[in-house]
Amino acid sequence: MRESTGGGGADEDDLTVLGAAALLDAAAAASFRLGGQFLAHGDRLAAPAGLTSARRQVLYAVRREPLSVAGVARGMGMARQSVQRIADLLVARGLAAYQPNPAHRRAKLLRTTPAGRRALARLGPGHTEFAGRLTHRLGGEARFGETLTALRRLSAALEALRAQDAEAAEAAAEAGEGIGGRGQEAARDPGGKTAADPARNPAPPSRRAARTRR
Numbered sequence: 001m002r003e004s005t006g007g008g009g010a011d012e013d014d015l016t017v018l019g020a021a022a023l024l025d026a027a028a029a030a031s032f033r034l035g036g037q038f039l040a041h042g043d044r045l046a047a048p049a050g051l052t053s054a055r056r057q058v059l060y061a062v063r064r065e066p067l068s069v070a071g072v073a074r075g076m077g078m079a080r081q082s083v084q085r086i087a088d089l090l091v092a093r094g095l096a097a098y099q100p101n102p103a104h105r106r107a108k109l110l111r112t113t114p115a116g117r118r119a120l121a122r123l124g125p126g127h128t129e130f131a132g133r134l135t136h137r138l139g140g141e142a143r144f145g146e147t148l149t150a151l152r153r154l155s156a157a158l159e160a161l162r163a164q165d166a167e168a169a170e171a172a173a174e175a176g177e178g179i180g181g182r183g184q185e186a187a188r189d190p191g192g193k194t195a196a197d198p199a200r201n202p203a204p205p206s207r208r209a210a211r212t213r214r
Contacts, residue, residue, distance in 0.1 A: 066099060
């Protein structure tokens, strides 16, 4: 078996003998590494326009139509607060602007400005050149497409599991509330008195006591 050459992850030969847990760890490590690599290359490509990779991504997300900050965050898989800070910086620099949202009075829409579109246009040549080099390194557009499909499939599977876990947690919480409610009702008699409280719900007198009183 060959040694790994993937910067801490298993090579293609190793994948045939890894178990599910090791595959999950390797996929997570590769994803973190890939994210860092994309950010580094993105910062370098965005520098000529005075942008960072994150600012360029937010600006690119609203290039065609205005979106809410929450909508941009969902599409990018980022926290809304992080996107909000980036959006505010873009607006402060005149590269983007907020506009009213007809569907939600408080959640304004973010859009590009002419200056923002010019900034994106300046990134075009460098972006195209790097995309060509990366495609060639991967073995052509077909292989690049296969890689993208695999990444999207992984992302979709993780999102499905997240939704499944959220639904299970919600169902468990509702079931717990139902059991608690039934327990409280069982502790009360039909008249609403608590059975465990003899002061509020005294026991009926015994037959002997009744005969004595006679």
